[in-house]
Amino acid sequence: MISNLAKAGWRFKRPSVIPGFGMTLGFTLAYLTLIVLIPLAGLVWRSASLGWGGMWHVATDARTLNALKISFGTSLVAALINVVFGVIVAWVLVRYRFPGRRIIDAIVDLPFALPTAVAGIALTALYSKNGWIGRWLDPLGIKVAFTPIGITIALIFIGLPFVVRTVQPVMEEIRKEVEEAAATLGATRFQTISRVLLPGLTPAILTGFALAFARAVGEYGSVIFIAGNLPYISEIAPLLIVIRLEEFDYTGATAIAAIMLLISFTMLFVINLIQAWSRRRYGYAT
Numbered sequence: 001m002i003s004n005l006a007k008a009g010w011r012f013k014r015p016s017v018i019p020g021f022g023m024t025l026g027f028t029l030a031y032l033t034l035i036v037l038i039p040l041a042g043l044v045w046r047s048a049s050l051g052w053g054g055m056w057h058v059a060t061d062a063r064t065l066n067a068l069k070i071s072f073g074t075s076l077v078a079a080l081i082n083v084v085f086g087v088i089v090a091w092v093l094v095r096y097r098f099p100g101r102r103i104i105d106a107i108v109d110l111p112f113a114l115p116t117a118v119a120g121i122a123l124t125a126l127y128s129k130n131g132w133i134g135r136w137l138d139p140l141g142i143k144v145a146f147t148p149i150g151i152t153i154a155l156i157f158i159g160l161p162f163v164v165r166t167v168q169p170v171m172e173e174i175r176k177e178v179e180e181a182a183a184t185l186g187a188t189r190f191q192t193i194s195r196v197l198l199p200g201l202t203p204a205i206l207t208g209f210a211l212a213f214a215r216a217v218g219e220y221g222s223v224i225f226i227a228g229n230l231p232y233i234s235e236i237a238p239l240l241i242v243i244r245l246e247e248f249d250y251t252g253a254t255a256i257a258a259i260m261l262l263i264s265f266t267m268l269f270v271i272n273l274i275q276a277w278s279r280r281r282y283g284y285a286t
Contacts, residue, residue, distance in 0.1 A: 086163025
């Protein structure tokens with residue numbers, strides 16, 4: 001019994017060159033409690049004042065359902081697109097050397113530094129009916145601004161760096177010799193990508209997807225300009241929360257926020273389970 005407890009304690013607290021495990025763990029728990037857990041608990045407590053009937057009424061309201069559908073639907077599509085093109089961008093930056101590479105590498109981080117409102121105004125100016133790009137799409141019957149398509153484009157813009165910067169360091173650790181060895185053993189390019197490269201990149205890709213998706217769900221500044229904020233058409237859930245606050249419906253606003261929190265937590269929890277399964281299966285760590 002003592003031996004088992006000792007082994008469990010050894011796994012819980014491994015020796016480190018730098019001491020202070022207890023103090024740093026206490027600081028971590030206190031910090032997370034003050035900054036994250038207490039505000040979220042207050043949100044849940046305020047929304048709980050509605051009761052189950054009130055929460056169900058808010059959750060099943062047609063406007064709320066449509067706003068949640070637009071927010072989570074566009075966020076999911078944008079995150080999936082960012083996974084594909086983010087991996088391609090990271091591959092180009094890691095595997096190739098060409099003039100202007102450092103400039104492109106810096107441009108990837110631009111959405112991090114650019115105010116979201118500026119991004120929204122710029123995208124609206126580009127994709128509106130009279131914009132540089134919108135004027136060419138309008139004769140084809142393609143409307144981007146003030147539609148869910150425009151929201152998706154804005155979310156792609158702000159989410160791409162999360163995928164690139166998550167996948168890029170892991171990709172740099174995969175040596176070219178591994179690809180050459182696979183080729184000498186008779187593997188095709190598709191087999192090299194699917195059986196050699198992707199297994200090692202899967203945890204990082206899932207992490208990038210989770211970060212991009214989480215960022216997109218909570219995005220507000222860059223979306224409200226290009227969305228047009230039309231109820232039942234292009235109204236996102238964060239904007240509906242602001243509208244409820246402006247109407248002094250604080251309980252309704254917190255109820256919508258609690259619903260978003262529950263859906264986001266569930267989806268991220270599932271993604272984390274898939275990440276853990278991927279690490280166990282392929283033996284790679286992010």
